[in-house]
Amino acid sequence: MFRGRSFVRFTPILVATIVAFVTSSAIAGHMSDWVHDHSTGAIPPRPSGLAELNQMFGQRCIDRSDNGRSWWPNADTNPFGGGLYVTYNTYIARNVGFNIRNHINAAHRDGALYPGIGGYNCRMIEGSTSWSAHAWGAAVDTNWQRNYRGQTFWNGRGIDGQDHGTYIPDVWRGGFPGHRFYWGLNFSNPDPMHFQYVTNY
Amino acid sequence: MRRLMASTVAVVTAAALGATSAATPRSTPPDGPDIAVTPRLACSTPGRAPLAAAPALGSGLGILASLRGTLISPTGAVQRGVPAASAGVVRHVSTRPGIGTTYVVDRRGGDVVVAVTQRRTMAIPERTEALHPTLSPTGAVAWSAGSSLRIKDGGKPILDVPVPVSGASAFAPVYIGPHELAAVMSAPPAFGSPEGTSLDNLFRVDLRTGRWRPLTRFRSFGDRWSAIRTPVLAPDGGVEFVRVSADASETVAPVFELWKVTRGGSVWRSATLDHEMYLAGHPRGGPRIWNVPVPAAGSSKIVEQLDGGRFVQVGCGSVLTDPLDAPDPDRRAAPGAVPPRGTWPGLEVAPTDGSSAVPEVAIIVGDYEQRADAESAAAAIRVAYPQAVVDVVDNASAPLAIRPGVWGALLRLPVDADPTRALTEFRGKLPDYRETSWVVTP
Numbered sequence: 290m291f292r293g294r295s296f297v298r299f300t301p302i303l304v305a306t307i308v309a310f311v312t313s314s315a316i317a318g319h320m321s322d323w324v325h326d327h328s329t330g331a332i333p334p335r336p337s338g339l340a341e342l343n344q345m346f347g348q349r350c351i352d353r354s355d356n357g358r359s360w361w362p363n364a365d366t367n368p369f370g371g372g373l374y375v376t377y378n379t380y381i382a383r384n385v386g387f388n389i390r391n392h393i394n395a396a397h398r399d400g401a402l403y404p405g406i407g408g409y410n411c412r413m414i415e416g417s418t419s420w421s422a423h424a425w426g427a428a429v430d431t432n433w434q435r436n437y438r439g440q441t442f443w444n445g446r447g448i449d450g451q452d453h454g455t456y457i458p459d460v461w462r463g464g465f466p467g468h469r470f471y472w473g474l475n476f477s478n479p480d481p482m483h484f485q486y487v488t489n490y
Numbered sequence: 491m492r493r494l495m496a497s498t499v500a501v502v503t504a505a506a507l508g509a510t511s512a513a514t515p516r517s518t519p520p521d522g523p524d525i526a527v528t529p530r531l532a533c534s535t536p537g538r539a540p541l542a543a544a545p546a547l548g549s550g551l552g553i554l555a556s557l558r559g560t561l562i563s564p565t566g567a568v569q570r571g572v573p574a575a576s577a578g579v580v581r582h583v584s585t586r587p588g589i590g591t592t593y594v595v596d597r598r599g600g601d602v603v604v605a606v607t608q609r610r611t612m613a614i615p616e617r618t619e620a621l622h623p624t625l626s627p628t629g630a631v632a633w634s635a636g637s638s639l640r641i642k643d644g645g646k647p648i649l650d651v652p653v654p655v656s657g658a659s660a661f662a663p664v665y666i667g668p669h670e671l672a673a674v675m676s677a678p679p680a681f682g683s684p685e686g687t688s689l690d691n692l693f694r695v696d697l698r699t700g701r702w703r704p705l706t707r708f709r710s711f712g713d714r715w716s717a718i719r720t721p722v723l724a725p726d727g728g729v730e731f732v733r734v735s736a737d738a739s740e741t742v743a744p745v746f747e748l749w750k751v752t753r754g755g756s757v758w759r760s761a762t763l764d765h766e767m768y769l770a771g772h773p774r775g776g777p778r779i780w781n782v783p784v785p786a787a788g789s790s791k792i793v794e795q796l797d798g799g800r801f802v803q804v805g806c807g808s809v810l811t812d813p814l815d816a817p818d819p820d821r822r823a824a825p826g827a828v829p830p831r832g833t834w835p836g837l838e839v840a841p842t843d844g845s846s847a848v849p850e851v852a853i854i855v856g857d858y859e860q861r862a863d864a865e866s867a868a869a870a871i872r873v874a875y876p877q878a879v880v881d882v883v884d885n886a887s888a889p890l891a892i893r894p895g896v897w898g899a900l901l902r903l904p905v906d907a908d909p910t911r912a913l914t915e916f917r918g919k920l921p922d923y924r925e926t927s928w929v930v931t932p
Contacts, residue, residue, distance in 0.1 A: 326850060330906060331850060338788055338817060339785055339788040339814050340785070340786060340787055340788030340789075341788075342785075343785050343786045343788075344786070348785070348786075349785070350736065350741055350742070350743060350744060351741055352741050353910055353913075354741055355741055356910075356913055356927075356928055356929055357909065357928065357929045357930075358891075358928040358929070358930055359890050359891070359930060359931060360885070360889065360890055360891065360892060360893050372893055372894070374893065376928075379909040379910040379913060379929050380909075380910060382851055382909040382929040382930075382931075383850050383851050383909065383931075386850075386851065386890060386929075386930060386931030387850035387851065387931045390890050390931060391890065391931060394889065394890060396834075405684065407683070409739075409741075410683060410686060410738045410739070411736050411737070411738050411739075411740065411741070411744065412683070412685075412686030412687055412688075412715060412736075412738050413686065413687045413717050413719075413734060414686065414687070415659065415676050415679075415685070415686060415687050416621060416634070416636075416659060416661040416662070416674075416676060416687075417812050418719055418720070418768050418781075418783070418811040418812045419812045419814075421685070421686050423686065430684060430685070433684045437684065438679075438684065438685050442829075443828075443829065454832050455829055455831065455832045456832060456834060458828075459831050459832055459834060463831065466834070467831075471823075472828055474827065474828045475821075475822070475823040475824065475827050475828055476820055476821055477598045477599045477819075477820040477824070478619065478820060479827075480685065482684065482685075483685070488821075489817035489821065489822070490817065490818075490821065
């Protein structure tokens with residue numbers, strides 16, 4: 290049993306310890322309900338170049354290009370901050386839906402999202418005879434109202450006003466613990482909003 | 491004597507030429523055939539049909555193209571001594587008969603514009619992307635730098651002609667007179683779609699005054715977009731171009747059309763194209779040459795349009811267009827270009843190495859305003875899939891699959907299901923739900 294002064298001294302430490310324990314338990318407990326699936330079924334081979342893009346995703350602007358969907362809060366630009374279905378090719382449906390969307394939701398990081406967010410979009414690249422990776426449903430743009438094309442950095446401030454750093458890009462990009470999407474910030478005309486499941490295109 | 495590639499000939503069926511215009515028509519064009527191309531020809535090796543001897547770069551005669559990032563002739567001969575070509579990927583090759591050849595050497599970051607005429611060779615380094623160089627009747631070269639057109643005429647300083655609309659860009663210039671260009675102006679990105687083409691129109695640009703005057707007045711609305719590609723000078727002095735249009739949110743094949751602007755300013759649609767194809771010009775001042783992309787092979791054919799609407803392949807590669815067989819150096823990663831990964835305790839949770847034990851994907855039918863309608867759909871699905879688990883869900887029970895305020899019928903798929911195959915099978919069994927079914931995460 291604590292004496293009076295010791296109790297006063299130790300209470301803040303005790304409270305902080307309890308808070309830290311509860312918080313970590315909450316995160317651990319919440320995340321423990323779900324884990325990534327990094328099998329080739331969930332993270333399929335990523336195409337390199339146009340021919341492989343067509344082989345794995347099918348032609349551009351066809352049914353399967355937008356037959357995968359998931360519900361994303363804070364995605365819409367009109368109304369601003371409203372929810373939106375993001376659609377994409379069924380080839381990456383498990384990776385985007387089960388891995389990426391699930392992870393952001395399970396980690397209580399929906400506040401890191403910011404309008405706009407979008408996937409399938411049957412368009413040509415401006416000024417080019419090439420088609421956008423979005424036309425295959427092979428790309429997703431996220432947080433574009435804060436990450437315009439041409440911007441040379443990632444703005445991680447979410448709709449909750451907090452700076453989440455590179456949390457969102459890290460869920461999308463690279464190998465584990467990301468999910469192999471290629472970040473448009475790599476382009477020499479940088480496109481920080483853009484994540485595509487193809488390289489050399 | 492010419493020898494044509496006789497191994498395969500694409501014979502097209504002519505139909506009446508469409509004569510409507512969505513721009514500002516000044517006259518009624520003559521009827522003519524619609525153009526259909528059957529791309530049966532492989533393009534894994536360069537073309538073997540020498541229409542003429544391999545042209546010298548400075549003559550501008552014949553067809554030159556980019557193939558696998560190098561400059562080639564229809565014979566397949568790689569051009570030797572091509573200025574600056576070894577430094578990057580050759581693209582946007584353009585010739586002007588009797589004048590010369592121009593092209594871009596695409597590098598990561600700034601590109602090089604190269605123009606070879608009888609009088610001189612210019613290799614002009616740019617700090618940004620350079621697009622679509624074109625030669626004037628006197629050997630000046632104009633190209634796009636995105637927000638402006640730039641012109642180099644001999645020893646004179648580079649003339650910069652900015653696009654008059656903030657946020658817009660210009661590309662694909664073509665000389666229609668000694669001091670006039672026709673060029674495509676591309677509108678700024680739409681609010682709801684941050685990248686990609688939204689609306690292009692063709693403009694006449696007076697290089698002496700810097701004035702831009704519209705030649706076409708196409709419109710776009712909602713997700714419907716309209717693009718202009720590969721404008722070329724026709725033998726009669728008019729400008730031909732390909733118009734591409736589509737609805738960005740639909741999964742309907744885009745429409746490709748051949749259009750023309752006459753010297754007098756009349757605008758009309760010459761033909762509807764059955765296939766994706768882009769103009770490559772009239773390199774011998776006569777027959778029309780086309781690029782026919784073959785995306786499945788990552789290559790492009792060059793075909794010549796003959797009288798009577800017939801087409802014959804004359805080579806492989808890209809003329810005026812972006813190469814399909816050489817990755818864009820600007821899309822490759824550079825060291826230090828992106829920030830390092832952060833540390834996220836939740837993200838570090840080890841993944842499974844095999845398929846997870848829980849169903850990761852499902853098929854949903856919806857969205858229904860009334861739960862009863864979702865129940866009906868679920869009942870129909872249970873008949874088609876008697877062994878499967880089918881639930882009626884809302885955002886509370888399936889927050890990643892469906893939006894708040896509506897209902898859906900959810901068919902849980904086996905843990906190792908292929909989503910593409912599963913949805914195809916589902917729609918085959920239940921065609922009534924073809925337009926209202928998706929692959930989701932339950």
